[in-house]
Amino acid sequence: MEVTINHLFKSFGEHTVLNDFNACIPAGQVTLLTAPSGKGKTTLLRILMGLEKADSGEISGLEGLKQSVVFQEDRLCENLSAFSNIKLASPQLKNEMIEEALAKVGLAEYAHSPISKFSGGMKRRVAILRALLADYDILFLDEPFKGLDAETKALVMSDVKQRSQGKTVILVTHDPTEAEILGAVYTIEL
């Protein structure tokens, strides 16, 4: 079922971020959400995820959908290992499955090391894997590949494409090639 956004308004004080915004996000497809910086992409994602309330407007089609997300920030528990961070979000996952997924993105030997010892790129890979391995119907990707080098980015992007096949994905990125590789069919401009 598609997600429909009707007449959405959102302001922060005097600053209006979303002004009568309307859109339709098709189910089972990758949709690219694009706009210049500061125009409300993240705010829209936050409203869709239920982390922010719109001032007015209607959103339908999200009811009962399980969500997953890669935030702009990694948002990992620094005291836990990469393995435990993934397990925290998806306790139903089998241990071998998590270890296998970590190995696929080059983190096999660091699976049980604390996140606090990870580099920025390693943390990013864990944050992406956490989102991909979770049980979800709709996936929000807010500039997910930021901070990854070209080689790792290619590796991770192919993993994202494979694991999100047939799921509703909303991708926020400034890089059109990322949208192309992930197979974004629809584009919403704010």
Add this chain to the structure above:
Amino acid sequence: MPKKNKRPGKIKVWAVAVWLVIWQICALIIGQNILLVSPVTAFQRLFELACTGEFWLSISFSLLRIIGGFLAACAAGILLAALSAKFKYVEQFLAPFMLTVKAVPVASFVILILIWVSSTNLSIIISFLIVLPVIYTNVKDGIASCDKQLLEMAQVFRISPMRKIRYIYISQIMPFFRAGCSISLGLCWKSGVAAEVIGIPKNSIGENLYNAKIYLDTPDLFAWTVVIILISLIFEKLFIYLLDKGIQRLERI
């Protein structure tokens, strides 16, 4: 991997040794045991006391009560801090109480409580009252400083409340709770024993200190003071060690 910072407040053996030497020299200069006993005399007396059953009975009596009060205050402080963080009215309701408990002198509490209860359980109540506001404030501050971004992440991934408490809240509150315990463990011993000196419950460390004062038995006074310092230090180290181990275990997924 960054080098682990050396703890700035760690006590060095050499520093303790120098202070003992200074103490010994001062005692030799003064030359009167009634004014200042030497460390050698104090430890000799401590050894003599340690060979008696009453010594261990007094330690057990005070230890159980003061630590009992401390643990009860920890439990109550955590519970009240959690309620305060969740319900603003609870925080507002408790604010005057906590402020009063913090500001009222221990002696006033002791005298007031002695009117209500027997001196036997006085040190439990006093150590409870001294520790409660410290733990409450620290845990409340810890909850307030919890990473909002992690809590949002937990919301999106539908992480259960129990797992959220176990893996997100506890690790973030722990430094605050740990600091609170460290401060209040010293305070509860000081105030608990002070209460015993005023209330003089039978077979307590406080009673022994009181007797030492009455009979001008300075070696006993110093020996018992050393006992209090040692118990306080040992318990603090043990408690913090067990706390850290417990948290490590709890955070294992």
